[in-house]
Amino acid sequence: MALDLSKVGKRDDLKAQREPHWQRLRAGCYLGFRPSKVGGAGSWIARVYDEDTGKYRVKSLGDFGALAGNERFTAAKREAENLAELVEAGGEVRRKIETVADACRAYGETRPDAEGRFKRYVYSDALAKVKLDKLRRHHLRDWRKRVEDTPSLVSRSKAGETRTRDRAPATVNRDMAALRAALHTVLAPGRPNTEAAWQEALVAVSNASKRRTLYLDKTERRLLLQHIEREAEPFARALCLLPLRPGAMAMLAAGDYDKRTRELTIGKDKAGNDRRIIVPAEVGALFAEQAKAKLPVAPLFRRDNGKPWDRETWKHPIARAVAAANLPANATAYTLRHSTITDLVMAGLPLLTIAQISGTSAEMIERHYGHLARDAAVKALETLAL
Known part of the structure; x- marks a missing residue:
């Protein structure tokens, strides 16, 4: 018959010995009790199997003498199960997901x-x-x-x-x-x-995504850069050259750009995991200039106060530049991203490549820009006409 250590009377009847009396709590997890030879409360021991080492890990839990006799088993069992959870998680306490x-x-x-x-x-x-x-x-x-x-x-x-x-x-x-x-x-x-x-x-709202239609051509984007404040010009120029989300651009650190290989590591972004891209020479020159004399963890594009840009700080200089340049009033930082993506599509770059650079899915690029790619393809075919 399996030993039941939860009964005070059963524990009192156990023989005092060096080897604990074990009760199996579940596979690989045991709770042991060693009676005292001098009439004390006895001691509790946990034993848990570690699959990584192929051995049992044993931990002394004490006597729980401050608790009533009928409460000691519950406390000891909880400690043994905590040890098992720790071992099974590879030494890290696994977060309980309850809510x-x-x-x-x-x-x-x-x-x-x-x-x-x-x-x-x-x-x-x-x-x-x-x-x-x-x-x-x-x-x-x-x-x-x-x-x-x-x-x-x-x-x-x-x-x-x-x-x-x-x-x-x-x-x-x-x-x-x-x-x-x-x-x-x-x-x-x-x-x-x-x-x-x-x-x-x-369930998602059907047909909720509206295509971004405001497009600034290169002449209009140059005009915006001519009118934007000195502090924000490098950040806005980067958005005109590389189709990253403004938030991802703002979170770039100086150490994210390797000027030897022109490789950029994009970390904090809606896309999730880090991704690496090779940037064009013009973009590389801008990034190298911004990274000069900065610590690797410093913002690549920073404001005069040393802090990175965010949506509450980049929108004001862009809005003022839009007004000064007499551009459409609803032009924003995201308009620059959309305009850059549009140029890449019209240039014939594969949609999958554009998706990888911009940090979105090929499905989203096809949904919002596929018509432009098809128009570009038709124009290319027209040049082949005899």
Whole structure:
């Protein structure tokens, strides 16, 4: 019969010996008890199998003498299971994922864009505390409604006044996509048309993505650079030369560019994992100049106060330059990215290559720019006409 150390009477009847009396808690995890020879509380021992070394790890847990006799087994069992979890995790304590917030934090560790959305719309929301095993469709439906009703910030003046607009369906889709991906890593989809079908509340809005239509040609982009303030000119010039997201460009460090090979490592980006690209000579010269005399961790493009650019600081000089150059008033930093991608497509560069450089999917490039690629191909064919 298997030994049951949870019974105080059973433990009192055990013979005092050097080898502990063992109870199997689960495969590879044992809890041992060694009775005292002098009538004390006895001592507890944990034994856990380590698959990496092929050996058992043994740890003395003490006597838990401060607890009542009927509470000692529970405390010792908890310590043994904690040791087993530590060993199985390779020496690192494995985070318990119990709530929606836990799932989001685990997912966002390597995905900065998703983590940013979680910080804005999940962690401070009532949804964050919902247990995953209790998550139902109505929890996410209510959360979605709250996100849809949250206005998007357009600008903030120096006096603290803010301008907002209604949240665009495409933005809501991106917010939902991050949460949906985080939950999919820990939850299986629920049975359709039931409250357990949590995934149904996060279905994307159809036809929400609108094609970016504002395009600044090279002459207009040069005009913008002529009118932009000296402090922001290198950052804006980089956006005109390389189709990175403004946020990814702003987070580049001096050490991310190797002038010997013209290789750029792009880290913090919506695309997630680091990627490396070789930049053209003109871009390389700009990056080398910006990296000169800077520590590797210093911002590659920094403001006069030494801090990196962000959306709250780059938009003002760009807006002022747009007005001074008499360009379309809705031109933004993202307009520069769109314009650069458009030029690459019209130049005939393969869409997959453009996707890799810009840090997006080939599907998105095809969706938004495929018509331009086809127009360019038709024009190329026309030159072959006899």
